[in-house]
Amino acid sequence: MLAALERLYAHHEAQGDHENCARTAFWSGLRNMMIGEVGLGSGWLHRAARHAEATPRDCVQRGYLMLPQVFMLRGQGNYEAAIEAADGALAIGDAAGDDDLIALAGSLKGGILFRVGRIEEGYGPIDEAMLLANSGRLSPIVCGVCYCEIVASCCRVQEMVRAREWTAILDAWCRRNPQAKAFNGVCQVHRAEVLQLEGNWAEAYAEADRAGEGLKGTTERTAMATAAYRRGEILRLQGRHKDAEAEYRRAGEIAIDPQPGLALLRLAQGRANEAAAMIRRSIETAADMPRKTALLPAGIEILIACRDLEGAEDLCAGMTEIAGIFGTEILARIADQGCGTLALARGDAAGGVAALIRARCFWSGFGAPYLAARLRVEIARGCIALGDTESAALELQAAEKTFLELGAEPDLTRLRKLRGERTHGELTSREREVLALLAEGGSNRAIADDLGLSPKTVNRHVENIFNKLGVSSRSAAVAKGFRNGMI
Numbered sequence: 001m002l003a004a005l006e007r008l009y010a011h012h013e014a015q016g017d018h019e020n021c022a023r024t025a026f027w028s029g030l031r032n033m034m035i036g037e038v039g040l041g042s043g044w045l046h047r048a049a050r051h052a053e054a055t056p057r058d059c060v061q062r063g064y065l066m067l068p069q070v071f072m073l074r075g076q077g078n079y080e081a082a083i084e085a086a087d088g089a090l091a092i093g094d095a096a097g098d099d100d101l102i103a104l105a106g107s108l109k110g111g112i113l114f115r116v117g118r119i120e121e122g123y124g125p126i127d128e129a130m131l132l133a134n135s136g137r138l139s140p141i142v143c144g145v146c147y148c149e150i151v152a153s154c155c156r157v158q159e160m161v162r163a164r165e166w167t168a169i170l171d172a173w174c175r176r177n178p179q180a181k182a183f184n185g186v187c188q189v190h191r192a193e194v195l196q197l198e199g200n201w202a203e204a205y206a207e208a209d210r211a212g213e214g215l216k217g218t219t220e221r222t223a224m225a226t227a228a229y230r231r232g233e234i235l236r237l238q239g240r241h242k243d244a245e246a247e248y249r250r251a252g253e254i255a256i257d258p259q260p261g262l263a264l265l266r267l268a269q270g271r272a273n274e275a276a277a278m279i280r281r282s283i284e285t286a287a288d289m290p291r292k293t294a295l296l297p298a299g300i301e302i303l304i305a306c307r308d309l310e311g312a313e314d315l316c317a318g319m320t321e322i323a324g325i326f327g328t329e330i331l332a333r334i335a336d337q338g339c340g341t342l343a344l345a346r347g348d349a350a351g352g353v354a355a356l357i358r359a360r361c362f363w364s365g366f367g368a369p370y371l372a373a374r375l376r377v378e379i380a381r382g383c384i385a386l387g388d389t390e391s392a393a394l395e396l397q398a399a400e401k402t403f404l405e406l407g408a409e410p411d412l413t414r415l416r417k418l419r420g421e422r423t424h425g426e427l428t429s430r431e432r433e434v435l436a437l438l439a440e441g442g443s444n445r446a447i448a449d450d451l452g453l454s455p456k457t458v459n460r461h462v463e464n465i466f467n468k469l470g471v472s473s474r475s476a477a478v479a480k481g482f483r484n485g486m487i
Helices: 002-014 018-034 038-052 060-064 067-075 079-096 099-115 119-135 140-156 160-176 181-197 201-214 221-237 241-254 261-268 272-284 289-305 309-326 329-345 349-366 369-385 389-406 409-419 429-439 444-451 455-469 474-483
Strands: none
Touching: 002 018, 018 038, 018 060, 038 060, 060 079, 060 099, 067 079, 067 099, 079 099, 099 119, 099 140, 099 289, 119 140, 119 160, 140 160, 140 181, 160 181, 181 201, 181 221, 201 221, 221 241, 221 261, 241 261, 261 272, 261 289, 272 289, 289 309, 289 329, 309 329, 329 349, 329 369, 349 369, 369 389, 369 409, 389 409, 389 455, 429 444, 429 455, 429 474, 444 455, 455 474
């Protein structure tokens, strides 16, 4: 393709056709950039700009050449100027009826509007770009760029409903265009984030792993780093701290600040002061509001653990303010989570439980089982403080089921401590039920049916029984259970 573009450029240059020279040089530059040839790509874009100078002021190629300026201004954090440049490109695209330019400029403009909290305004150009992409009227490379820009923008502002929908569309597009190596890798990074949120941790890890491999040799260093960060997040939640740290460090070495994951890892390791220092630094140096939304919930959790309740209150106020500016329900519920947890820490169990239930209902409806389970544990703490031990037990039972299915070992440990159970040697009430059914000769599938659990959950219960009783077979577990009065 690149060789053909170069031949086409030479033909137009020989004809003195500046407009077609600018068009061909622009696409040569963009394609070189996408395969990692930054120097060649930049050279072609400069050549395109030179030819565009010799065209009429309303020439559509001038609109395309505004796009690199949009990228540059966005990277500098000069968002208003970037929006103005995108508007200039959109105006030329509209006048020329050029769908590719309209979609490219619109997806960029919408994403920048998201960054500054103008969410409703940003939906307009983004939705138009998606309509064009889905209509089949865009060239393949433009379609891929638009999909990636839009999904990335939605993920940045936690607009996960649309991110989930459009990640599926992007995934289908990548499968139809396997030659688009960079797009496939970026798609897998976003898909991994959505899969993790949905509780499909094993699939999310595999997708992030494939993304890292697929992005090698491209210019997508941020995506490569984000893939490593995503792997680190899943490993941390599983309690595999050494492996998680290695991935966080890899993400930092490649391109990004591995926060809040690394700070939460330090908290899990009992290094709360280090965690607090890390998260404070990241929040104070965050480039924009979307980045802060990714950091503030972890900051609230860490400062509460350090008993810095005034500091946590400041972060809750910041989260609530951003949620108000953005006006999205998801950010309002994230703010509820922080405020509810802080209320519990201050002894306001009733206020805390009310806020936490709002957040839990949202995440349950969305289909984010891990986040809902974490909230259930906090709600149970509030119920215990209010003397409602029966509701607390129900919340903990539901949370335990989710943690078992996900393999969230650190959360299981915290949950059992809240129940007053030892983490080794003593069976939970559910494990006793499973053991009793094992004694009756029930298979894992039959036990799952009897207790209304998934076979995967029963398998994990059986493994935990074996570990706690120090046995390696069902018969040995049953025998020990009878000897110790567990059955």
